[in-house]
Amino acid sequence: MKIVFTAKGTDMDAAMDPRFGRTEYFVIFDEDSKSVDSFDNRAIEGEAHGAGPKTAQKLGELGAEVLITGNGPGGNAATVLKTMGTEVLVGAGDMTVTEAYDAYKAGSLKKV
């Protein structure tokens, strides 16, 4: 299963980025192969409008089944994520990616 984290860096030690639409990076953790990948989302800075749905669309292309983030997506992005059936967990904005993963496993993150 592919789990995607909004992050300020590219590996499991990176700090989480609490923002969804304008997150700097995605850290992509594949639970089956235990491999870590990342996606550079910084081009979103150039988008004045609609960063949320655009980033949500990117998440779909990456094949994410679970999204772990901080503040949670806004209305438009949430509509896209719901359409894709992505599971969304929030409240991990102050953690590192590894801590966020552990919290997810422990069931202590809030589901939206």
Place this chain on the structure above:
Amino acid sequence: MKIAIASGKGGTGKTTLSTNLASYIAESRICVLSDLDVEEPNSGLFIKAELIHKEDKFKMIPEWEKSKCELCGNCQAVCNFNAVLKMGKMIMVFPELCHGCYACSELCPTDSLPMKQKKMGELKSYKNGNLNFIESKLIIGEEQAVPLIKQTIAYVDDNFGEDVIKIFDSPPGTSCPVIEATRDADFVILVTEPTPFGLHDLKLAVETVKQMRIPFGVVINRHGIGNDSVELYCKEENIAIITTIPNDRLIAETYSQGKLLYPTIPSVKEAVISISEYIENINSQKEGETK
């Protein structure tokens, strides 16, 4: 003759000036006051007039029709606002992000995105003697102020002749709604206050109107607080200071009761008269040019 009252910084006195100036001018000639701060119009709090007309305002947004769509993704490629996205086998439209430019609809090879009406706000027209007051308000959840501002100005243009003095109470800031509210103006009055914040945002507003090549002047409100940096800046940049309005507790008290200021406060009356004369002067120059 169109006069836009703008500011850069919010809360400097745009509405105070707009309502008092328009009401004063209407004592001697026909005047239109239009509140273009459609996200939070408040000129109406100070204007006592009779409602004579009301209409819904619509914007056009695309609606996806699945049957003919070949999922080419052209709509998504031409949208500058991410308002149309191709998600797998479907096209999603986000009405709040849509700027109503028609690009996706017009460029769709299978006509699968026809434009449909969506209510965005309401326009109301009031009248009291020579004073005509036009106010538009966005409905809750609507994000795009520009289309409603554009339609409100069009309503004013359609209903009142060139010779009528039109005062446009603009939104604060220097972003798209302000550009839309001021772009057709013959003159912009920038209301500021003599504080570092006031000066900072005044500079942004000055750069904006300069870029649009609209003649402008400054009114300093709450004169007496802060420092003289706004005056020095205007002097250095050769910007006309049309008048000043003093900082006065009585002004705040009267304002907070929803009352006009100039009928009871002489310093405001003086300021309003000098702005009105300044406008008449520009107007006669303008008429001279056209003749």
